[in-house]
Amino acid sequence: MVNKNQRIILANDSAKKIELGRINNKKKKIKKKWSRKKKIVILLIIFFLSGISFFSWRVWSSLEKIFSNGLNPFTVLANLKPTALAGEGDGRTNILLLGSGDPDWPGADLTDTIMVASINTRDNSALLISIPRDFYVKINNHGWDKINSAYVYGEQYKKGDGPQTTLNAVSDILDIPIHYYAKVDFTAFKKAIDAVGGVSITPSEDLYDPHYPGGTVNFDGGKTYSMNGDTALKYARSRQTTSDFDRARRQQEVMISLKEKALSLGTLSNPKTVLDLIGIMGDHVRTNLQPNEIKRIMDISKKMDSGKINSVVIDGENTKLVTTGMIGDASCVFPVAGIGKYADIQDYVYDLLSNKKPESNYKDENASILIENGTTIAGLATTAKTNLEDEGYLDLSVGNADSQDYSKTRIIDYSGGKKSASIKNLEKYFGITAAKATGSDYDIVIIVGKDYATKN
Template structure:
């Protein structure tokens, strides 16, 4: 599938089937970053644990968890286990089978990290089986309607996400709103700390199919939220920004994970039973019992800062900002998101970098870009590109050397291990030679900068730029 990126007046009109629940002019359902990390790395485990206990297995919960290290789980060629995490409204909610929350979580056992990439529900895709285009959140529902086969519908959705990200997916887990509520309640609530009060007079009232609203208010300061309140906390967005909501979602993920994976909860029969009921009634997954047990062991070994999050979005000056909104008339009047470039290749590169080099996102090694070519504004364009890939570019400008032949990357001070990894990662985006030492004109004595890594753009970059000009964009403002 290809896309026209800028001259959208020349885009041929495409056939897009809109899902009947998702009206653009109606209130927008909040994307909930459902605490799937809990489901996958914690509460999901309880399904196997309690199931074993109910079957009379001759071992304790603690023994089951500790035995997880001997189990095996599917991985890709990089040793990661990639799980597609899906959130749906469920019964009583408008569009109950629309996958409005889609997160690709990559479990990195070596670094004990879980980078998670959120995929926007409005991303435009054209599943071959459907024969027409739609938002990605409607793929599962449409295939389910046509085939009445949930397993096949899930296979098609997984395939579409693989096309978008370029990542092989080993498993999926799907949870609904009620599952989120039940898990939080079974844990006795979650603790959050609000910097500011939330006042949202447009929160959708239940049942959502009626299109009504209710007021959601939460006072600033530390709070313990029950399941229903936690759901509102992570969904509300009408009077705050998507960035505020993302921070709230991450806060709830950390709080839920800490409670669910604590040894006290795992050894509490009452809470185990409640969590098991919540999971079994509202979670669907293709993880086997032994794989679930393996994940339990990982949950105990991963720290509270193990989760890294990025979102594919339409802000070209932000990490993951590789999408934009074309004129609706070319997509059947629907609001959709498509890539700036002509295909998903840029998203593939970003996803691969983020999932398989997660440590560089933990330490924002500072970068300066210096333009040694005659292309005006090139350093600024490269800065925007690198920022979209998640790099920390602090300065850009002109090179000290006039028309250097080669593009080079070097450090002008001692780097940490992560800094060295950042230099290597930069070469996957910018074709350049890494120098072991900075040139004399760029040593700290001769060049005043607080950046740790310098990229000097040489004449050899011009051909690369001309061949890939569509990757260097400032976005639509």
């Protein structure tokens, strides 16, 4: 039997249990509520990190495609500071811009757009020089042909030699150093324009081309058009009813407009647009410019309005430097002065660049050159002599070297610096650096090694 005091104790115990139950239930609810919040926070963190990872992966994969020299993309991004460009010490950096078809396009490596962007790094101005795709030139390790095939023959000779082979051909015509190259295809051209929201172009004259693949091209001169990538490509590629020279001028117009749009504040501050542009570059652009050098070019370009960009086409209409004629069964462009005679073109370019023309070139120096065979391959020195005669060297002699086991070709400069233009051209021709010495009756001695035999 429970007495009064016991009932009071039991009642107090029950009240405590009920209160403890309420407190525990409240804690469980709080814990359950926090558990849900925790899950949401964790999901947000995962989503955020996934977004960063996706962006980083896109940037990583794109950079790996663009730069084929083993650069670590994360190192690139972490150390992206502008660096001095080649040629900047002399006040001018020259970049070869090449445009070609898409990989599945017939003749995809034919570079139908060939343009040099010469950047004055002192006053932040630029000159665009377009060279006709049908220009007839001597192509290294191939012979005379249209310049738009130089890339193809360079790649056929050795994988990866296409850019340098084209660069050498352009440098021979203009007689200026070409420091860098960038090659883009049709898709890069179209997608880059679409990524920045299109470009505005005002044609200087009417353009009507009913022969363009995929439909008629029709633009009125003096009217401003907002062009997407596909329309801009048609405008830049059409040539059936005009000329290759006119097409080059239109390509320059589109490039200048794209540069203005791409470097605008709105474009650069849009992460999606930047990501799209990086992706486009990775899939469709190849260059030997390094990321820090690209950053430097961007910094210069931001200070360069369209009024500081001049453009010219080496043509027969305005400059009157070249003409068109048949060579074999092919229509080609070549200097008015004659095939391989570029002096007038070079004078014109020097004047535009406000550069003082060199007092002499290697042909004027008439250097005496001894070519020695450093191998057991009979006639190799004579082969080199014939090839250098084609380059314009006149005072050439041949002989045998002190040894026949030279694996690499050597150039030895005995002129004491008096034949610098000849040395520079020979270094470019053989792809090596000359050594200096004294004690020879010849200005220059070339010992051809086994490496020369494999190239010839």
